[in-house]
Structure formats: structure tokens, C-alpha cells
Amino acid sequence: MSPEADWAARWRSLVEGGRGAAFLAADAGGDRFARMADRFGRGFTGEDPLLPMLLPLARGRTVIDVGAGVGRYTLPLAEVAREVVAVEPSPAMRAHLEPAAARHGNIRVVPAPFAQADLQPADLVLCVHVVHFVPDAPAFIRRAGDLARETVAFAIRHDAMLGGFGDLWTKYRGDAAPTQPRFPDLYNLLLAMGHTPDVSFYHRRYGGRFASAAEARERAQAMLGAEITEAEAEALAAREPRPLREALVWWRKAGTA
Ligand SMILES: C[S@@+](CC[C@H](N)C(=O)[O-])C[C@H]1O[C@@H](n2cnc3c(N)ncnc32)[C@H](O)[C@@H]1O
Structure with a gap:
């Protein structure tokens, strides 16, 4: 296999067998991002x-925000950009995004997955915390590169986001908790595809994802297929936010400054 095919195959296996898949599969119903949309819709602190x-x-550019979610970046970027096209396939995310976007004159929401979205080129193609859900990363990255006139930028976690489930997974499932594709997977794939991107690391605080011990227990049951103890559920619900390292990975198109 070529280096690109090797990294692409590793990526696909992480997406399809990874913790993201376990979490998303635990979200019953047609919209696998519905539960996340509820959480994101409650807003972000700090x-x-x-x-x-x-x-x-x-600033001053046209932007495609791929996987815009509830608009965490679409909305503030629209304050400085000429136009932001927010690509968002999840109806639950769009239920939050669309009313907020309508209050700006320069946001267009495209209700489709990136591969199927009808898009014109833009100066910046941005993709924050999305590509780790996508099995065919090379196709996704190529489309981003084809649509960007100036800059392509991806944000992805470096540290695994196990959310307190790492030890529980090992206890109840007997093996190491699966992880999603992370920064090293993206960077190596990009190198294999012929890109040499810049990287800036930063930290983001994660935690407090469960409103109660009962909710934590219900999610653990769906994810692990096991009943966790009351103490474990309480520990999950009481978990303090903690910082994880993430990376902004970006490159300029040839011929742009
Ligand atoms: C973790 S959220 C991130 C949302 C937003 N970028 C942010 O950082 O707040 C992932 C988003 O990617 C979207 N998504 C998943 N697969 C996608 C695809 N193939 N094309 C476009 N968006 C996708 C989901 O619907 C979801 O809104």
C-alpha cells in the first residue's frame, strides 16, 4: 500500500471502530448528532x-465552515468575514444554527454533508472537530483543498477525549477504550497526501457532560452495554472540566501569500 493508503486505512478503522462510533451509536434515532446538538445548544462557557x-x-474573506454545528465559529467569524457558508447536515444542529444565522446578513446555511453540498470556492475552508467523524478522510481533505482559494484549516484534538470512560471501558469491556482519529493521524495523512501544514497547539477545557448521575449511568449503559455502579455514575457526573490539547492544522494554497 502507498503511505496515503496506509494512513487512510488506519483512519477509517479508527472512525468505524473508534470511541466516536460508540458514542454516536449510543445516540438512538436518525440524527446521530442530536444529543450533541442539545449540549452545544446550551452554549459554551469561557x-x-x-x-x-x-x-x-x-477577516475580509469568504469562508466555508464545514460541519458548522450550532455556529460556534460561524457566528463570530461572520462578524469579520465577508460571507460564511455553514455546511451542516444535522437537523438538530441546524435547529440552533439557522435562527442565529438569520440574524446575520452574510451567513448561508447549506443543509447537506460536505461531499454532497453544492458549494462555490471560498477564500478559507474551515473544519473544526468534524473530520474525525468522516471515514473517507482523503476525499474530504481533497474537497476542502479544491474549494479553498487561499487557506485550508482543520482543528482536531491531540489528546484522547475519553471523558472518564477510559477505565470504565477497560473494566466492563476488557480491552483498551477505542479512540478517534487525532492530530498525529491527520498530520501523517496530510504529509502522505503531499501537504506540509503549519500547526498551532492550544488547550480546551472539557467536562461536565452529564447533568446527573442518572444520565451518566444511562449513557454508560448504552456505550458499554453494562450497568455501572452508583459511585461510578456519580464520579462521571461530578467530573471537573479538564484541559485537552488540540491542534489547528492549516496550509496556504500555492501562489497565495
Ligand atoms: C463536534 S461537532 C462540531 C461543530 C462545530 N464545528 C464546532 O466546533 O462547534 C461536529 C459537526 O460535524 C457535522 N458533520 C459530521 N459529518 C459531516 C460531514 N460529512 N459533512 C459536514 N458536516 C459533518 C455534524 O453534524 C456536527 O454538527
């Missing part, structure tokens, strides 16, 4: 560590 790096890339 200063966003990534936004200051994105604002200069978007």
Missing part, C-alpha cells in the same frame, strides 16, 4: 481558545 487564531484567517 473564552474560546481557537477563535483568536481563526479571526485573522477569516
Whole structure:
């Protein structure tokens, strides 16, 4: 296999067998991002560590925000960009995104997965915490590169986000908790595809994903297929936010400054 095919195959196996798949599979119903949309729709607290790096890339430019979610970046970037096209396939995410986007004159929401979205080229193609859900990463990356006139930028976690489930997975499932594709997987895939991107690391605090011990127990049951103890459920619900390292990975198109 070529280096690209090797990294692409590893990527696919991480997406299809990874923890993201376990979490998303636990979200019953047609929209696998519905539960995440509820959480994101409640809002984000504190200063966003990534936004200051994105604002200069978007200022005065046209932007495609792939997998815009509830608009965490679409909305602030629209304050400085000429136009933001928010690509978002999840109806539950769009239920939050669309009313907020309508309050801006320069946001267009495209309700489709990136591969099927009808898009014109833009200066910046941005993709924050999305590509680790996508089995065919090379096709996704190529499309981003084809649509970008100036800059392609991906944000992805470096540290595994096990959310307190790492030890529980091993206890109840007997093996190491599966992880999603992370920064090293993306960077090596990009190198194999002929890109030499810049990288900036930053930290984001994660935690407090369960409103109660009962909710934590219900999610653990869906994910692990096992009943965790009351103490374990309480520990999950009481988990303090903690910082994980993430990376902004970006490259300029040839011929742009
Ligand atoms: C973790 S959320 C991130 C949302 C937003 N970028 C943010 O950082 O707040 C992942 C988003 O990617 C979207 N998504 C998943 N697969 C996608 C695809 N193939 N094309 C476009 N968006 C996708 C999901 O619907 C979801 O809204």
C-alpha cells in the first residue's frame, strides 16, 4: 500500500471502530448528532481558545465552515468575514444554527454533508472537530483543498477525549477504550497526501457532560452495554472540566501569500 493508503486505512478503522462510533451509536434515532446538538445548544462557557487564531484567517474573506454545528465559529467569524457558508447536515444542529444565522446578513446555511453540498470556492475552508467523524478522510481533505482559494484549516484534538470512560471501558469491556482519529493521524495523512501544514497547539477545557448521575449511568449503559455502579455514575457526573490539547492544522494554497 502507498503511505496515503496506509494512513487512510488506519483512519477509517479508527472512525468505524473508534470511541466516536460508540458514542454516536449510543445516540438512538436518525440524527446521530442530536444529543450533541442539545449540549452545544446550551452554549459554551469561557473564552474560546481557537477563535483568536481563526479571526485573522477569516477577516475580509469568504469562508466555508464545514460541519458548522450550532455556529460556534460561524457566528463570530461572520462578524469579520465577508460571507460564511455553514455546511451542516444535522437537523438538530441546524435547529440552533439557522435562527442565529438569520440574524446575520452574510451567513448561508447549506443543509447537506460536505461531499454532497453544492458549494462555490471560498477564500478559507474551515473544519473544526468534524473530520474525525468522516471515514473517507482523503476525499474530504481533497474537497476542502479544491474549494479553498487561499487557506485550508482543520482543528482536531491531540489528546484522547475519553471523558472518564477510559477505565470504565477497560473494566466492563476488557480491552483498551477505542479512540478517534487525532492530530498525529491527520498530520501523517496530510504529509502522505503531499501537504506540509503549519500547526498551532492550544488547550480546551472539557467536562461536565452529564447533568446527573442518572444520565451518566444511562449513557454508560448504552456505550458499554453494562450497568455501572452508583459511585461510578456519580464520579462521571461530578467530573471537573479538564484541559485537552488540540491542534489547528492549516496550509496556504500555492501562489497565495
Ligand atoms: C463536534 S461537532 C462540531 C461543530 C462545530 N464545528 C464546532 O466546533 O462547534 C461536529 C459537526 O460535524 C457535522 N458533520 C459530521 N459529518 C459531516 C460531514 N460529512 N459533512 C459536514 N458536516 C459533518 C455534524 O453534524 C456536527 O454538527
